[in-house]
Amino acid sequence: xxxxxxxxxxxxxxxxxxxxxxxxxxxxxxxxxxxxxxxxxxxxxxxxxxxxxxxxxxxxxxxxxxxxxxxxxxxxxxxxxxxxxxxxxxxxxxxxxxxxxxxxxxxxxxxxxxxxxxxxxxxxxxxxxxxxxxxxxxxxxxxxxxxxxxxxxxxxxxxxxxxxxxxxxxxxxxxxxxxxxxxxxxxxxxxxxxxxxxxxxxxxxxxxxxxxxxxxxxxxxxxxxxxxxxxxxxxxxxxxxxxxxxxxxxxxxxxxxxxxxxxxxxxxxxx
Numbered sequence: 194x195x196x197x198x199x200x201x202x203x204x205x206x207x208x209x210x211x212x213x214x215x216x217x218x219x220x221x222x223x224x225x226x227x228x229x230x231x232x233x234x235x236x237x238x239x240x241x242x243x244x245x246x247x248x249x250x251x252x253x254x255x256x257x258x259x260x261x262x263x264x265x266x267x268x269x270x271x272x273x274x275x276x277x278x279x280x281x282x283x284x285x286x287x288x289x290x291x292x293x294x295x296x297x298x299x300x301x302x303x304x305x306x307x308x309x310x311x312x313x314x315x316x317x318x319x320x321x322x323x324x325x326x327x328x329x330x331x332x333x334x335x336x337x338x339x340x341x342x343x344x345x346x347x348x349x350x351x352x353x354x355x356x357x358x359x360x361x362x363x364x365x366x367x368x369x370x371x372x373x374x375x376x377x378x379x380x381x382x383x384x385x386x387x388x389x390x391x392x393x394x395x396x397x398x399x400x401x402x403x404x405x406x407x408x409x410x411x412x413x414x415x416x417x418x419x420x421x422x423x424x425x426x427x428x429x430x431x432x433x434x435x436x437x438x439x440x441x442x443x444x445x446x447x448x449x450x451x452x453x454x455x456x457x458x459x460x461x462x463x464x
Contacts, residue, residue, distance in 0.1 A: 204282050216435045238272045248281060254435070322367060325341065368395045386407065
């Protein structure tokens, strides 16, 4: 399998630099006239898969599937298969992070051979960047990617992420660790997550990998303000949008059009 970094670059070049989220939280299910059940979840996702089949990357938020237990995971497996069959890269927003054999099990689930394995997965490094080694290695072995949380937009994150050690912030140390991984592997398959609404950004100029930027649209991030975010290289920024698009559902055409409008607004990032 071609490395994730190369697949992502090709997909962004041909389908546009946008990651669309599938976030089936109860309020949206209700707004769409669907039951807050596994069946409502399935119907919600059927609409999203139809609407987003032409986009580069789609990001299912795992927590909303997990809330429905085994039935929810069954739906997620169906979503992953359907999106990948349509040529869409699937980014599982699972934010996994642990140590030792537990981390190895998460790695097998999301980056190995399990039905949940996706093109890439989000991960939390806040048990120490080294704790991600099983996931990084499994992803590399299978041509998959990892997006490591670095600087998030939630107010609580700053107390940890902006704390300094050895003259640099914790967020910067994570970015630097990812850059070292990318330099060693040479595939650009490890990315970071950096919030779109942050006023203090880590230096991304040496990352040599993708930057997932959630918070565009309804959360306040401006599509026209992402160019060279934190000094990131041209073509590496991947804006992520969920509520701005999903709130216009459940009509498939309306969802697709809302996604396309956002994709057009950030098309300059592919230049």
